Amino acid sequence: MSKSLLDKLKDFMSRDYREQLEKRDKLKKMMSKMRKKQKQLEDELAKEYDPLLQDELRTKIRLLEEQRRKGLDLLKELREARNR
Numbered sequence: 001m002s003k004s005l006l007d008k009l010k011d012f013m014s015r016d017y018r019e020q021l022e023k024r025d026k027l028k029k030m031m032s033k034m035r036k037k038q039k040q041l042e043d044e045l046a047k048e049y050d051p052l053l054q055d056e057l058r059t060k061i062r063l064l065e066e067q068r069r070k071g072l073d074l075l076k077e078l079r080e081a082r083n084r
Contacts, residue, residue, distance in 0.1 A: 017082075024078050031071045038064040 038061055045057040 020078060020082060024075065027071055027075055027078075031068060031075075034064050034068050034071070038068070 041057050041061050041064070045054060045061065048054050048057060
């Protein structure tokens with residue numbers, strides 16, 4: 001076996017790598033749930049006529065947007081860390 005193939009095998013079997021994959025997968029699932037929740041809130045906002053409830057929905061939507069942005073940043077960091 002070549003050295004690079006052995007290195008790849010070690011990376012695949014390493015605990016850190018597996019933990020990183022698990023973390024990434026959980027994060028992706030959470031991001032998907034947040035995206036669905038955001039779309040649901042946006043639909044509710046479109047149907048809502050009460051200004052107070054509209055403001056509350058907009059606040060929740062902004063919060064989800066910020067959480068999703070942070071999640072995407074974290075996914076990007078995990079991807080870059082793996083490529084180093």
